[in-house]
Amino acid sequence: MRNIAITQEILLLISELDEFKGTWKALNTLAPDRLAALRKIATIESIGSSTRIEGARLSDREVKDLIANLGQQSLISRDEQEVAGYAEVMDLVFSSWESIPFTENYIKQIHTILLKYSSKDERHRGEYKKFPNNVQAFDVDGKSLGVVFETASPFDTPQQMSEIVTWTAEQFVSREIHLLLAIGVFVVAFLAIHPFQDGNGRLSRILTVLLLLKAGYAYVPYSSLESIIEENKDRYYLALRKTQGTLNQDEPDWEPWLLFFLRALQRQKVRLQTKLESERIMASTLPTLSVRILELAKEHGRVTTQGIEKATGESRSTIKARLKQLTEDRLLVRYGKGRSTWYGLS
Template identity: 30%
Template sequence: MKKTPFIPDRLPLQSDQLNQLFFLKELIEANKKIAQYQVLLQNTKLPSHLLLNPVMLNEAVQSTKIEGTQVTLDEVLEVETKSRKNNKDVQEVVNYYQALREGMDKLALLPISTRLFKAMHLTLMSNEVRGSNRSPGEYRKIQNFIGPEGCTLETATFVPPQPQMVDNHMNNLEIYINDPQDELDELVRIAVIHAQFETIHPFLDGNGRIGRILIPLYLFNKKVIDFPNFFLSEALERDKHKYYRFLNDTRYKGDWNQWVQFFLQAMIHQADKNIRLIHDVNQLYEHDLELSQSLINSSGVKKLVDAMYQKPIFTVHTISAIADIPEGTCRRYLTALESSRIVFSDGKPRSKTYYYYNLLDKLR
């Protein structure tokens, strides 16, 4: 039987659609954990901006993995440093990373809005990746449907709203994001907003990725976090079948409580992981910086170690530019670090690629 396009609830939700007692424990815990993570970032020994590049790239890897790409963080970093050839899976990750950076930058000028969504989507679908021929940067004008590969409209698990209704539904979502008119906690709101975006499915492709970028942008915009660096894709990828099922249950069963509880649990899991990462990286930074300074009697060694946190896979050329150290000096420093097993190289006589595995092991 042919399924009919879904008509989403209007936002804000009615008061009887959410029972906050159902997920109150998770809401309190999620807020506590995110606040703890923010305090740790503010007081970290390692300048927190140094970790942003690899952490954002890892988010890009995890988010595109949900969509079926098969690529690792190491592979993306190798392409970035030009020691590996690019391919379409890596390009999808790079596009996601660039769309995320673009969203962060444009928030200074734009509200979270259709203009922002379309700009990020255009970037996400650039460079001839899968879906690049499916109206990049524009809301869909045809009916789409969601389900297993090869499914039809009849066998789809979900049929989003009619294309002529997309602008209307997205306008309602945009108004809710910027002027919600309810008493919900911001963490509950972003759970509702993410689900609503995925339900409207405004683009022909890339909706999941744009919807996941929206999470840290919203939390940053509402000052829940100090920088848009709280990413949920890894936690959602871990339970992706639950993720899809509970999203569908908001649509066909009206079960928002189950969805919000799941979303908050994912936040708690990710915050716990982030907190452990900051603790571990702090210890690593302190240890490896002290060891490096004992090997190399120069103030420049700190600049080199700091640069390695931004690019844990690198060549002399790339790392010397970031650290602002001459290449010859950089090469001497790296020889000393490699002899003490702080970094490892691929052993090539020319254009070596170096790996800072101590950090990569904690990021993966």
């Protein structure tokens, strides 16, 4: 795992990410409520994207509505159960990442929470696999097209997991290689092992976020890495397979996966920079209430006069004036008439 060829592109990507990491505190000048809104939006995107990568069908809007009503409704479908588990784990990671040790036991605990709401997975939550789970391809009707990748056997899984988790934890102490490379190596090795019977893809992305936070990339919760992966799903799997196919060689080819991983992190960073710049422009040129209305529109997908009044406490006449100006400035689009009127982002 130590023989990683550092190409010029890999070096430049790491430097760019580290520069943003170092300046995040200086860039982070938005009000706490604005940052909280950015994080909420990114979290919903992450939950939706990561579960859809594995076959779920809930849209971000449906994910948002489901999370808002957790505890008040039964989770009937598997998609709903997966979203609920993912949301609970993300909340845990964001709130407690500093106190979560990177050990096999804690990885198993996170897996248990991830599959907490799925009765189908009750028997194997938090336990390494007892049956082979090679990665297969399926046609549109769900019929298997054959094995795409052979994962570690149930017998070999405990030893291989012990090795990769111990090695990764040691890198956070020794800094023998750059931590972004260490995280990338862990992810591709973890997915090659596929240690649990189910939930490995979702768990790998949660552990990626956990490790990035532990490595000091504090901006990660404010921009969804999972949505970047979903948008580049074919490249994601191709990069994984190219590197995983060489892991048993004396000198594995880490470059395909590490380049994809670092480029995805770069896109995540650029997307956050764009959001921050947009927020600053709005904050400096628009009245406070107008900025709040746009934020509500981003968060909920649509806004109404009544909803804005409830959220802000402002008078209806002031709200209507701001909505009129935002519509004229083409920042909002008006839909419907009379009491059915609502507004969405243009």
